[in-house]
Amino acid sequence: MFRTLFLMFAGLVLCTSQAMADPLKISVIGAGKVGGTLGTLWVKAGHSVMFSSRHPEALTDLVKAAGPNAQAGSVSDAAAWGDVIVLSVPYGAMPVLSEQLKGKLDGKVVFSTSNPISGRDGEVGLKALNMGVALADQQYLPGIHLVRAFNAIGYASMKDQSGQGKAIPTFADDTQARDLGARLVRDAGFIPVLVPLARANEGLPGGPLSGVMSEAELKHRLGL
Numbered sequence: 001m002f003r004t005l006f007l008m009f010a011g012l013v014l015c016t017s018q019a020m021a022d023p024l025k026i027s028v029i030g031a032g033k034v035g036g037t038l039g040t041l042w043v044k045a046g047h048s049v050m051f052s053s054r055h056p057e058a059l060t061d062l063v064k065a066a067g068p069n070a071q072a073g074s075v076s077d078a079a080a081w082g083d084v085i086v087l088s089v090p091y092g093a094m095p096v097l098s099e100q101l102k103g104k105l106d107g108k109v110v111f112s113t114s115n116p117i118s119g120r121d122g123e124v125g126l127k128a129l130n131m132g133v134a135l136a137d138q139q140y141l142p143g144i145h146l147v148r149a150f151n152a153i154g155y156a157s158m159k160d161q162s163g164q165g166k167a168i169p170t171f172a173d174d175t176q177a178r179d180l181g182a183r184l185v186r187d188a189g190f191i192p193v194l195v196p197l198a199r200a201n202e203g204l205p206g207g208p209l210s211g212v213m214s215e216a217e218l219k220h221r222l223g224l
């Protein structure tokens with residue numbers, strides 16, 4: 001019992017000190033249930049976060065609760081500010097965001113929790129599901145380094161830090177996206193397990209990689 005508590009404490013200190021030594025500027029586009037939860041966890045880990053919204057004035061309570069390294073901005077402010085952009089919107093917003101963000105995210109890592117759900121996102125969702133969500137992301141936002149994670153775990157489980165030791169499939173291909181994506185998953189308190197983008201649909205809600213699970217269970221499901 002004492003040993004477990006000690007290891008959890010040591011892990012937290014290590015995670016926090018890494019973020020503090022080299023903190024990131026993280027922009028969150030879509031500061032709802034998931035964006036608000038993850039952004040708050042990253043502020044607590046020592047990063048700076050800009051939460052954005054079409055109505056940034058509505059984010060006062062979220063910013064206050066997250067802590068002094070949080071701020072609010074417009075979607076365009078967020079696109080320009082962050083070292084990494086977290087996209088956490090209903091997939092139906094992708095065509096509008098694609099226009100709004102054209103050329104603004106080139107070369108940046110985009111960390112997307114956004115899922116196409118046909119019942120909610122209509123034709124846009126259906127099209128992304130059929131072509132593969134990672135390919136769809138990259139068609140909407142060409143020039144990004146894409147990583148997808150936290151797609152099929154409820155936001156309440158993200159908050160619940162007894163989730164220590166739980167694994168998150170982290171879909172990315174290029175080194176920049178893999179490294180930054182894995183770091184963000186770790187700094188939110190979870191274990192990243194890297195998976196190629198070609199398998200991203202398996203990580204959608206209801207897919208074979210969805211839910212809260214241990215690293216061993218996730219690797220088993222991946223056939224690793």
Ligand SMILES: NC(=O)c1ccc[n+]([C@@H]2O[C@H](COP(=O)([O-])OP(=O)(O)OC[C@H]3O[C@@H](n4cnc5c(N)ncnc54)[C@H](OP(=O)(O)O)[C@@H]3O)[C@@H](O)[C@H]2O)c1
Nearest residue numbers: 030031032033034053054088089090093114115151154155
């Ligand atoms: N809920 C979960 O437990 C969960 C878990 C894993 C993954 N996901 C996925 O993660 C994504 C976000 O889910 P959520 O539950 O956090 O949704 P949410 O609470 O409804 O938040 C979505 C946010 O998207 C923003 N948004 C919508 N349209 C936009 C646009 N055109 N431009 C900019 N921002 C826009 C909204 O911000 P403003 O209205 O303030 O602009 C809203 O705060 C979804 O794709 C969902 O399927 C959800």
